[in-house]
Amino acid sequence: MAKHKPTLLDAPDHFNAAVERCVHAFLRKCVDDGMALPLIVLSACPNGSVSCMRTDGVKNEILAANEDLSQSWPMALLVLDQQGQTATHTVGVEDVVQRLEEIGAKGVQMH
Numbered sequence: 001m002a003k004h005k006p007t008l009l010d011a012p013d014h015f016n017a018a019v020e021r022c023v024h025a026f027l028r029k030c031v032d033d034g035m036a037l038p039l040i041v042l043s044a045c046p047n048g049s050v051s052c053m054r055t056d057g058v059k060n061e062i063l064a065a066n067e068d069l070s071q072s073w074p075m076a077l078l079v080l081d082q083q084g085q086t087a088t089h090t091v092g093v094e095d096v097v098q099r100l101e102e103i104g105a106k107g108v109q110m111h
Contacts, residue, residue: 018099019075019091026077026089031057035081042080047072 027039038056040063043049049072051065075091 014100014103015096017103018096021099021102022091022095023077026087026091027055027079030079030081030087033087035079035085035087036083038082040080042078044076044078045072046074 023041023043027041030039031037038054041053041055043051049066052063054061054063073091073093073096077089077091079087079089
């Protein structure tokens with residue numbers, strides 16, 4: 001019998017941690033580049049999933065989100081700081097896979 005290859009459906013905690021690491025790395029870059037906290041972070045996916053949060057670097061507050069929080073790829077991020085400066089970033093499948101490997105979830109397939 002063929003061995004079942006784990007997918008993200010089998011490891012949602014790994015998946016969520018990997019996506020969080022992708023977003024956190026981008027937000028860290030925004031702050032390092034001089035953006036002023038708190039930040040407003042908008043995310044949108046091709047399936048229509050959207051969310052908006054405010055972060056002061058410690059606490060995250062969800063301001064708005066649609067009911068279906070599932071994600072499809074790529075995920076687009078837009079960050080707005082308190083001075084009106086903006087930054088954009090796209091999180092792709094390859095970014096999530098890289099973060100999965102960093103957290104030790106090697107072999108998990110993006111399906």
